Amino acid sequence: MVWSPDVYIYPFLFLALYFESFLLVTFLSKPARMRRLKTAELSVVPNVAIIVPCWNEETTIAGTVESLLALEYPKEKLSLILINDGSTDGTPAVIDRFAEHPQITTIHKENGGKFTAMNIGIEHAKDAELIGFLDADSFVAPDSLREIVAAFDAPDIAAVTASMSIHKPITLFQRMQYAEYSLSITLRHVFASINGLYVAPGPFSFYRRSVFTEIGLFKHAYLAEDMEMSMRVQRAGLRIGNAIRARVYTKGPSTFPKLLTQRVRWTTGFLRNALFDYRDLLGNKKNKVLGMLVLPFALYAVVGGISLFVYGLYQTITHGLHTISMAQTVPFSFLFSWHPFNWFYLPFTITTLLGAALMLNVFVWMMLGKYLSKTPGKLVLNIAIFIVLYGIVAPVWLIRSVSDVALGTRTPWR
Amino acid sequence: MSFFARNALIALGITVAIAGTVAYTVNYLNRARITELVAIENQLSIDTLSLETQFSLLETAPCDSVASSSVLTNELADLGDRLAYAEAQLGKNNVQVMQLKKQYSLLEIRDYLITKKLAAACGAKPVTVLYFYSNSGDCSDCDKAGYALSYLNTTYPALRVYSFDYNLELGALKTFITVNKVQRALPAFVVNGKHLYGFTSLEDLEKIFPKGALASTTATGSTSSPQASSKP
Numbered sequence: 046m047v048w049s050p051d052v053y054i055y056p057f058l059f060l061a062l063y064f065e066s067f068l069l070v071t072f073l074s075k076p077a078r079m080r081r082l083k084t085a086e087l088s089v090v091p092n093v094a095i096i097v098p099c100w101n102e103e104t105t106i107a108g109t110v111e112s113l114l115a116l117e118y119p120k121e122k123l124s125l126i127l128i129n130d131g132s133t134d135g136t137p138a139v140i141d142r143f144a145e146h147p148q149i150t151t152i153h154k155e156n157g158g159k160f161t162a163m164n165i166g167i168e169h170a171k172d173a174e175l176i177g178f179l180d181a182d183s184f185v186a187p188d189s190l191r192e193i194v195a196a197f198d199a200p201d202i203a204a205v206t207a208s209m210s211i212h213k214p215i216t217l218f219q220r221m222q223y224a225e226y227s228l229s230i231t232l233r234h235v236f237a238s239i240n241g242l243y244v245a246p247g248p249f250s251f252y253r254r255s256v257f258t259e260i261g262l263f264k265h266a267y268l269a270e271d272m273e274m275s276m277r278v279q280r281a282g283l284r285i286g287n288a289i290r291a292r293v294y295t296k297g298p299s300t301f302p303k304l305l306t307q308r309v310r311w312t313t314g315f316l317r318n319a320l321f322d323y324r325d326l327l328g329n330k331k332n333k334v335l336g337m338l339v340l341p342f343a344l345y346a347v348v349g350g351i352s353l354f355v356y357g358l359y360q361t362i363t364h365g366l367h368t369i370s371m372a373q374t375v376p377f378s379f380l381f382s383w384h385p386f387n388w389f390y391l392p393f394t395i396t397t398l399l400g401a402a403l404m405l406n407v408f409v410w411m412m413l414g415k416y417l418s419k420t421p422g423k424l425v426l427n428i429a430i431f432i433v434l435y436g437i438v439a440p441v442w443l444i445r446s447v448s449d450v451a452l453g454t455r456t457p458w459r
Numbered sequence: 460m461s462f463f464a465r466n467a468l469i470a471l472g473i474t475v476a477i478a479g480t481v482a483y484t485v486n487y488l489n490r491a492r493i494t495e496l497v498a499i500e501n502q503l504s505i506d507t508l509s510l511e512t513q514f515s516l517l518e519t520a521p522c523d524s525v526a527s528s529s530v531l532t533n534e535l536a537d538l539g540d541r542l543a544y545a546e547a548q549l550g551k552n553n554v555q556v557m558q559l560k561k562q563y564s565l566l567e568i569r570d571y572l573i574t575k576k577l578a579a580a581c582g583a584k585p586v587t588v589l590y591f592y593s594n595s596g597d598c599s600d601c602d603k604a605g606y607a608l609s610y611l612n613t614t615y616p617a618l619r620v621y622s623f624d625y626n627l628e629l630g631a632l633k634t635f636i637t638v639n640k641v642q643r644a645l646p647a648f649v650v651n652g653k654h655l656y657g658f659t660s661l662e663d664l665e666k667i668f669p670k671g672a673l674a675s676t677t678a679t680g681s682t683s684s685p686q687a688s689s690k691p
Contacts, residue, residue: 067467067470070473333461393488398481
């Protein structure tokens, strides 16, 4: 075998393949199968409160509230708490339109950050057995709450997450996120079945009320309060479940700068929580799935993503310079002249074949995520956009995040 | 065994199986490439010997073997392309590839000699280009020179281009280099006996060709080479 820069990439490809193999085995294992088969029949109907913290969400908050009011759940058992966290746009006025609704409580407060709004909501949800949160740019499917409540089927399940997807993706970046979220649906479903989740995301995650009395309220947590709370839940030895058919749609960032800000916030939040405040979870043998697989692989994904990008960039620059050099030597048309197919020249190397196998797996997981969650939308086109864009844009937020954490740079919310 | 440990072990088994299958497939393809190269080279050896025999038999009408010569040189060009690709895939230290490259160089020399004989017997004036390169990292312009020759080969099929790895350990090639008085200043070109060292541009290379040589499109055959034909 000839030496080439490919050799450096083999360990990353092997580990990625291992992760996907583990995903496959666990997907086919009994716990995940049972989760998929579970129906949303409720033997008990608990009191539920849904808290909607909002800051400058005048264009989406009304739709968010209306989707909550349309939930198929007994009205007397469901209350909504809308919290205006010091918005400076028309959000207060929009919220006040719902103030007289019997199921809704509205609260206005000075801006203090999302976690403060969530905590005030918890204090007002005294009668609720289950407390959920929904970002004010997200919308839920009518049957999603029943799916969520049904997933609280064991006393040690402290939290349950939903299946998120992008609401009406229009721009290329939103379409890319649609494919990415479809993959996340499968990942969340599989790892929830073996208690391997380290984040119950803002859109439509629910907690038992007792969780907050046992382990405390939300914290600032480097602007990743949902991730920090989940890690705290895991540290307490509790479980985080998933209701794969509980669909919630969120507005994805439409442009690259907005997406970059969001992802840097998420990634720096993860790195700071996992590496500093919750380092004890890494390698933790009490929860091996999280400590020895999911968290190490999540960190590896950051390093691997950057490494693959550097490798790709090196290859692109090398080939680009070579092509430019050759184009100065012979006519451009000659360089790209058509050649008849011949198997002898098939570019089958370990890198190309393993890379293709990994990508194929990812596409299958995406399609499974969409199919199992019954998420509407056109996935194939969005996968094509994902292929073109993701490898270019994701490394940007990974590099920026690592740099911010290393330099101690403060991360903005928007 | 815990559920996690069981799944982790099964996943490891699947991963090793997939990675092993991929490695086996790549290795199998490379072996198939070598097998095909051997088959082509064996056939070319027979064809070359046949042509030489034909040439000897037809002493009174040697020009009847010109057509066979053209076919042979075209096949030699295809072999050169494949060898270049195999060398890029398997490395210049691969024993089998090097062995095949030596045989290929011998075939080129024999084709060059028979071309000269045919030209003398039939009064033809083929334009022959001997191109010497190095893959050892000591010839920064060899890549460009190779592309330029590939381009000339494709554009002017009447040219007969013979490319040789200057560093190849082959007695006949060393003698060939000595006979043609080629210095170690690579890339080196010998066009109908005229020497040129170094490569600056396609235009400069074209200047050493005989007048009208790059205007004819009459195909009398041309050979490519492991280095010269390595265009994408």
